[in-house]
Amino acid sequence: MTASTTALGDLIEIDERTVLVLGQGLDIGHDQPDVANALVHRAGDTLVLVDTGVTTVFRTALREAADRIGPWSRALVLTTHGHPDHVGNNDLADELGVPVEHYVPAPDLDQMRDPAAYWVRSFERIAGVTPLPAPPPLTAGKVVSLFRPMRPFGATTRTYEERPLERIRLGSLRFTGWTFADGAVRVLRSQGHCAGHVIVHLRDCGVLHLSDEGNGACGAMADADQLKIQTVLGSVARLFEEGEASLLTDGHTFAVRRGAQVVSYLDGLLGQATALQAAALGLTRENSGIRPSAFTTRYAESLAELEVGGANPNAMFTAMMAVNQLRELGLRPQSGDVDAPWSRPPLQNPA
Known part of the structure; x- marks a missing residue:
């Protein structure tokens, strides 16, 4: 399945308990929001949702994927970061009918509460640099209006940072973050794409969900950290080299990458970053x-x-x-x- 043949809400079955739900690209000219891919996984009797995307079509696809990998008697909803294309259906946690926990990154709370202000800041930085369709506040309002319905919080929402920070060892690498489901789910702090970003490792199926840390050779957002982006790409490549992960998924490429293909892909992203910086230096x-x-x-x-x-x-x-x-x-x-x-x-x- 390739990007040219996918549609919003298509499902890629990774195994009998893991499904990647496919999103879509941004098309502001046609009032189409981007929707981030989401992972649906069962760890024992726990349903794990990694991001919830946005739009009612995607919400329906999440429910279909959750039913497909059942049965489950509790749920864990994990938000990788606060951008609108990842959080719009977060209140789905309230509708699952089982005990549920939902976690979001504390550094992203402000933008989740007021996404327009976050995007005004982004667009003010480029006013006069490139033509905007309208002044920054109006452009931000237009962009944010595409993401409907927008329900980033539910009754059970808490921040990861309310839990004690853990040291997590994967192969030769050490991370900080949080573990769930008796260690079957590891949330690793990365914080490159934006201030609160995390990545997720699913132990039992070998999936590492990079979310948006691999979105490009240079992070675009005002709160992006280029060093952290490049560091996490290198660390994830090492995890695959050591066999600590076997499948890579992310937020915006509509594919599941495997084994050695992942290392080549990540090395390519790092190569692009260095080549682009060299070009910019020139x-x-x-x-x-x-x-x-x-x-x-x-x-x-x-x-x-x-x-x-x-x-x-x-x-x-x-x-x-x-x-x-x-x-x-x-x-x-x-x-x-x-x-x-x-x-x-x-x-x-x-x-």
Whole structure:
């Protein structure tokens, strides 16, 4: 099954107790929200939902997948991060009819409560850098309005951080996070794609769900951490090399990757990140002032030349990546003006 032949809510059966529910890409021009893939798994008598996507169509598909892998007598709903395409159906936890726990990352609570403000911040960073369909508040409102219904919280919602933090050993690697279902479900802190991001390891079926940590060579969001993204990609590759995981799923590529294919894929993402940063460095050799708008145009050309992809490619996300790339290279805006030049700060204080 490939992206060109999938439809929202299609199911990929991984084994008799694990199903990947497929989402869809973003198409703002046609009022189509992106919907993140979700994992549905049974660990003993516990139903595990990793993300809930958005839209009523996807909600129905989640229920179908949950029925397919039954029976179960309790439920665990895990949110990988707070973006709207992952959390819209979180109140499904209240409708499962069994004892349920639902956890979300504490650093993402603000954006879950007020997603419009989060996206205003994102779009204000690129105002004047690339054409926006409207001023940042209106553009953010338009984007957020696509994600309906939006119910990120339920009666049982708690934060992961209310639980004691655990040291988790997988092969030669050490993580911090939380375990559930007698260790069959491991939630590992990654926090690269956005401030609260986690990834999920399902011990019994060997699935590692990367969610959105592999969305592209450069994180686009204002709270993205490029080092953490690259670190988690390297760590996950090591888990596959050591046989601690055998299947990779994520939030926005509509596939299940296996074994050695995973290591090659992750190495490719890291290779794209270094190649793109090298290209960006070449575009900023002159330190007389780099205007983000001009840099973004040339940065987009580099993306095409390097055949670097990512989830939901469009001009706004490219501009968001470009601004993050400038900051990653050590440049800073010379003023608060729209499209003000960026340069490297002097290394010595003026006399």
